[in-house]
Amino acid sequence: MTETATMNGAEALLELFRAQGTDYIFCSPIAAWAPLWEALAKRKATRNVETPRYLNCRHEVLAVGLAAGYYKATGRAQAVLLPTGLGVLNGAMALRSAYHEHIPMVVVSPDTLTHGAVPALDPGPEWPTLLVDLAGPVRNAETVTKWAKEVKTGHDLAADLRRAWYFAECVPRGPTLLGVPFDILMGEVAAPSGDKPKASPLVAPIDSLRDVADTLLRSRNPLIVTEHAARTPEDRAALMALAEHLGAPVFEYWMPLYLNFPRAHPLYATDPIETHLKDADCILVAGAHGPWHPQGTALPPGCTVIQIEEDPLRPRAPHWGIATDHCIAGDLGRNLTQLAALLTAQPRPADAARRTERWHAHNAASNSEWTKEREAVRSGEHIHAALLFDSLHALLPDGSVIVDEIVAQVPAMIHHLFRERDFSHIRGWAGALGTGLSTALGVKLARPHDMVVCVIGDGAFNYNPSPACLGLAQQYRVPVLVIICNNQGYVSQEWNLYKYFPSGHALRENNPYGRVIEPTPDYAAMAPAFGAHGECVNQPAQLEAALGRAITAVQAGRLALLDVRLEP
Numbered sequence: 001m002t003e004t005a006t007m008n009g010a011e012a013l014l015e016l017f018r019a020q021g022t023d024y025i026f027c028s029p030i031a032a033w034a035p036l037w038e039a040l041a042k043r044k045a046t047r048n049v050e051t052p053r054y055l056n057c058r059h060e061v062l063a064v065g066l067a068a069g070y071y072k073a074t075g076r077a078q079a080v081l082l083p084t085g086l087g088v089l090n091g092a093m094a095l096r097s098a099y100h101e102h103i104p105m106v107v108v109s110p111d112t113l114t115h116g117a118v119p120a121l122d123p124g125p126e127w128p129t130l131l132v133d134l135a136g137p138v139r140n141a142e143t144v145t146k147w148a149k150e151v152k153t154g155h156d157l158a159a160d161l162r163r164a165w166y167f168a169e170c171v172p173r174g175p176t177l178l179g180v181p182f183d184i185l186m187g188e189v190a191a192p193s194g195d196k197p198k199a200s201p202l203v204a205p206i207d208s209l210r211d212v213a214d215t216l217l218r219s220r221n222p223l224i225v226t227e228h229a230a231r232t233p234e235d236r237a238a239l240m241a242l243a244e245h246l247g248a249p250v251f252e253y254w255m256p257l258y259l260n261f262p263r264a265h266p267l268y269a270t271d272p273i274e275t276h277l278k279d280a281d282c283i284l285v286a287g288a289h290g291p292w293h294p295q296g297t298a299l300p301p302g303c304t305v306i307q308i309e310e311d312p313l314r315p316r317a318p319h320w321g322i323a324t325d326h327c328i329a330g331d332l333g334r335n336l337t338q339l340a341a342l343l344t345a346q347p348r349p350a351d352a353a354r355r356t357e358r359w360h361a362h363n364a365a366s367n368s369e370w371t372k373e374r375e376a377v378r379s380g381e382h383i384h385a386a387l388l389f390d391s392l393h394a395l396l397p398d399g400s401v402i403v404d405e406i407v408a409q410v411p412a413m414i415h416h417l418f419r420e421r422d423f424s425h426i427r428g429w430a431g432a433l434g435t436g437l438s439t440a441l442g443v444k445l446a447r448p449h450d451m452v453v454c455v456i457g458d459g460a461f462n463y464n465p466s467p468a469c470l471g472l473a474q475q476y477r478v479p480v481l482v483i484i485c486n487n488q489g490y491v492s493q494e495w496n497l498y499k500y501f502p503s504g505h506a507l508r509e510n511n512p513y514g515r516v517i518e519p520t521p522d523y524a525a526m527a528p529a530f531g532a533h534g535e536c537v538n539q540p541a542q543l544e545a546a547l548g549r550a551i552t553a554v555q556a557g558r559l560a561l562l563d564v565r566l567e568p
């Protein structure tokens with residue numbers, strides 16, 4: 001009889017992470033990770049191995065946000081460790097964003113089966129008294145993950161971890177969670193053998209794509225709308241090929257997740273899609289969770305709506321109000337690329353060149369309005385958002401990646417910061433505030449040689465685990481440039497007062513209750529506490545020099561935090 005090699009569950013988990021190809025383990029500490037920490041130290045001492053790299057995170061939202069940012073920049077899923085049910089609850093908001101954004105990651109969370117009754121498997125007296133919940137990590141995760149399960153025995157650990165990883169990475173992508181009791185982390189299991197399963201992509205059959213290509217080619221006024229179609233340059237090239245062949249404009253819905261289309265391209269639509277719906281006869285919704293508002297807006301009779309998405313009709317959301325004619329499910333990038341290839345193999349539609357010219361003229365007219373705005377704000381008394389983004393456009397090095405968590409300044413960022421330079425764009429949040437900083441840090445881990453800029457609202461900054469993020473940047477030397485777009489409050493949250501109560505008491509008496517953050521904190525003063533460079537700037541004349549100093553600090557390896565006081 002051959003003897004099977006054994007190890008404890010934590011050592012096996014580490015080996016499984018390595019075999020799945022994770023680069024990082026983003027861990028929020030709890031004493032129950034002791035066997036894992038010992039396994040890491042043993043591996044380092046005996047084999048001098050540090051991959052996957054372990055990062056200690058001082059907040060669960062930070063751990064999840066790092067994994068999300070790293071995936072957005074690389075397309076590679078990472079491991080996240082969250083301390084039992086309470087850790088899952090603390091990270092749930094960031095998991096919820098990952099779930100909506102189709103971001104894969106595998107979360108592992110410890111629990112206890114025996115609550116101290118077995119001395120060798122006792123996680124500590126705090127478990128039965130303070131740490132465990134009836135729901136446990138798995139049930140706590142159910143509404144914010146794609147798949148969540150507890151490992152029942154040591155025999156199941158390897159198979160369950162591989163399943164969790166496969167489910168996270170296959171479309172529709174998303175976070176998965178494995179509850180692993182302390183009893184299993186400490187107990188003996190067989191050393192895992194075997195590799196990660198090879199997964200074939202899920203793509204639409206060619207006939208369905210051909211059908212859609214024919215519809216697009218026959219259309220007289222096609223529109224394309226996207227929010228997250230192009231995470232990679234290849235995806236972007238496919239979208240460009242489609243748009244250029246058809247002479248169709250590309251609208252990015254107002255908070256794009258990526259730079260889906262070059263924003264200086266003549267077919268990049270510069271005004272909202274809502275004004276053009278009445279003329280459309282075919283709309284390609286290529287990765288957009290809310291392509292227009294309200295979704296029930298009547299479209300012209302006969303207008304065909306084609307949705308290309310990992311999981312069309314939004315199963316993760318309560319509402320999809322768009323009458324959709326074609327659902328093309330599966331890997332978004334691959335389906336787009338195949339569709340572009342089929343389409344461009346056909347002759348260009350006769351009126352595509354004329355349409356291109358028409359859209360070019362239309363977009364140029366709105367662009368000249370943005371140019372006028374840039375010029376108008378140069379001589380202002382206060383720093384206007386347009387001036388900030390224009391200055392960043394001038395000063396940031398090539399290849400910079402902008403990670404944003406802003407609201408009121410989104411249009412200014414899109415039109416002034418991205419107008420010509422070769423910058424990448426990654427959204428750092430998905431409706432729930434609090435993930436911008438950690439997403440930016442995750443992007444920086446993935447792109448250590450590029451300038452990563454987190455453009456964040458003053459309100460948003462307050463929702464982030466900011467000390468934990470600044471601490472991680474210091475501890476592991478992950479220098480990002482943080483620009484606080486400080487308009488001294490929740491400006492966007494006042495919009496409904498203007499809409500519904502324009503002459504009501506709140507606005508008339510300048511008493512809007514929910515808008516203000518007062519007194520405005522000295523955000524820059526936080527930076528030195530974490531060895532970072534910090535500055536506050538409120539004069540237009542000081543802006544460029546302050547940006548220059550902050551960029552230099554980041555290039556020298558320190559996080560820089562610039563609190564830019566914008567005109568309210």
Ligand SMILES: Cc1ncc(C[n+]2csc(CCOP(=O)(O)OP(=O)(O)O)c2C)c(N)n1
Pocket residue numbers: 405406407408409431432433434456457458459460461463487489490491492493
């Ligand atoms: C977790 C969470 N809480 C509350 C909100 C509601 N909310 C959306 S934007 C916003 C204000 C953000 O302020 P800031 O970042 O300064 O942006 P501004 O409104 O000034 O543009 C709030 C409170 C939210 N989206 N997510």
Ligand SMILES: [Mg+2]
Pocket residue numbers: 457458459485486487488489490491
């Ligand atoms: Mg604000």
